[in-house]
Amino acid sequence: MTFLVTGAAGFIGSNLVHALRTQYPGSKIVSLDKLSYCGNLENLADLKADPHHAFEHVDIADRAALDQVFKRHQPTVVFHLAAETHVDRSILGPEAFIENNVQGTLVLLQAAHALWAGDSSARFVHVSTDEVFGSLGSTGYFNESTPYDPQSPYSASKAASDHLARAWRNTYGLPTIITNCSNNYGPYQFPEKLIPVVISRAIEKKPVPVYGQGQNIRDWLFVGDHCDALILAAQKGQVGETYCIGGDNEQKNIDLVGLLLDTVDELQGHAAGSSRGLITFVQDRPGHDLRYAIDASKIQKELGWAPRTEFKVGLKKTVQWYLDHQAWWMRAKSKEHRAFENEWYKNRA
Numbered sequence: 001m002t003f004l005v006t007g008a009a010g011f012i013g014s015n016l017v018h019a020l021r022t023q024y025p026g027s028k029i030v031s032l033d034k035l036s037y038c039g040n041l042e043n044l045a046d047l048k049a050d051p052h053h054a055f056e057h058v059d060i061a062d063r064a065a066l067d068q069v070f071k072r073h074q075p076t077v078v079f080h081l082a083a084e085t086h087v088d089r090s091i092l093g094p095e096a097f098i099e100n101n102v103q104g105t106l107v108l109l110q111a112a113h114a115l116w117a118g119d120s121s122a123r124f125v126h127v128s129t130d131e132v133f134g135s136l137g138s139t140g141y142f143n144e145s146t147p148y149d150p151q152s153p154y155s156a157s158k159a160a161s162d163h164l165a166r167a168w169r170n171t172y173g174l175p176t177i178i179t180n181c182s183n184n185y186g187p188y189q190f191p192e193k194l195i196p197v198v199i200s201r202a203i204e205k206k207p208v209p210v211y212g213q214g215q216n217i218r219d220w221l222f223v224g225d226h227c228d229a230l231i232l233a234a235q236k237g238q239v240g241e242t243y244c245i246g247g248d249n250e251q252k253n254i255d256l257v258g259l260l261l262d263t264v265d266e267l268q269g270h271a272a273g274s275s276r277g278l279i280t281f282v283q284d285r286p287g288h289d290l291r292y293a294i295d296a297s298k299i300q301k302e303l304g305w306a307p308r309t310e311f312k313v314g315l316k317k318t319v320q321w322y323l324d325h326q327a328w329w330m331r332a333k334s335k336e337h338r339a340f341e342n343e344w345y346k347n348r349a
Helices: 011-023 041-047 063-073 087-092 095-116 153-172 194-203 223-236 253-268 274-278 297-303 311-324 326-332 335-348
Strands: 002-006 028-033 053-057 077-080 123-129 176-181 183-185 208-211 217-222 242-245 250-252 279-282
Touching: 002 011, 002 063, 011 028, 011 041, 011 223, 028 041, 028 063, 041 053, 063 095, 077 095, 077 223, 087 095, 087 153, 095 123, 095 153, 123 153, 123 223, 153 176, 176 223, 183 223, 183 311, 194 208, 194 253, 194 274, 194 311, 194 326, 208 253, 217 223, 217 253, 217 311, 223 242, 223 297, 242 297, 250 253, 253 274, 253 279, 253 311, 274 279, 311 326
Parallel strands: 002 028, 002 077, 028 053, 077 123, 123 176, 176 242, 183 217, 208 279
Antiparallel strands: 217 250
């Protein structure tokens, strides 16, 4: 097999590339990324000398360049992860989310269809989010039958891309599989999402912003477990099906932040609880969904997948990774990103 991973220099994408290399040591892997602000070639540096790995610096919205990549490498499985993903950025600038998440997905589907027309053995795994389903109350879970109800420009753009993937299956016979996952955490996550923001700001002894009173609830999934599920979906998943992937691990934001800060203190040898004084409550995000939680029973029953990483173990691994790779996230926090971060939180103080 030849695997093509879009968004491969990003967080989940780079973890997926490494998981594929472990599980398929002799297979060809093509990492494709346009290297926007959150794409980082350092995430793939250990594969630089791998003769079975190729990197393509390509924007998925560029049809001519994509066609050349498909022609040159003849991929048999596509994992589509390339996307703008930060809700806050989508509120400030939704245009990029429509261009990349909707138009880019359209172009990628067209390129795959042009190569695979009539090939039922190929697979296009479209990786999406539980945010397309909107917000839950205090009870209930998202599953594959939950109606779409996106509440932010980001989730609306991902919902549109999901519908395109389904349409290309139903209209053109493209062998697509859709996955919707809960919040991921782990190594290589760009320091604009909640967990790396908390860790990096705690290390820097900067205020740690928490929206509202921190009562929003998310279901957390270790990125390695998510990658296992994606590979399993490509191996055994049924074409045309959707699989919800969750960590069965709901946490209030304020509880998660406290646990992260305590873990940073523990691993740095600081007095227990000393970093909790950094917590700063800020104005809530517009349209902030209250709760996400996933019922992952379908993928568990049909494909035999279940999350393996206990939350506190995974969280400790993640904090240790950021402590060990401070140069990585300091470089990732470019001048442009720091300016965005400072302005966004200043406006919510």
